[in-house]
Amino acid sequence: MSSIIDKIKSKTIHSGNQNEGEEQQFSIQPHPAKSNDPSDLQPAPPGGGLRSDHVMGAHHARDPHIPSPQIMNNMPAAMSREDYAKREAELNR
DSSP: OHHHHHHHHHHHHHHHTTTSSSOOOOOOOOOOOSSSOGGGGSOOOTTOSSSSOSGGGGGGOOSOOOOOHHHHHTSOOOOOHHHHHHHHHHHTO
């Protein structure tokens, strides 16, 4: 019984030392950060903070929204000051 255990031990000990003649190799992996802000690497906290809120994404928009010509043609005409004054008086009754 001990001879079987000795054979297994000798195989496991020798299999770990196969790379004695070779040098260790290391590789440099790309870092996941896009900026120097360490909070960029942290996952968004569940349900908290302005950074994780999708509504706040509108404040980070790049270009103005330009509606299509179809939408622009279907918009009502702008109201004048007199029209706004009439509407205000109507709503404040």
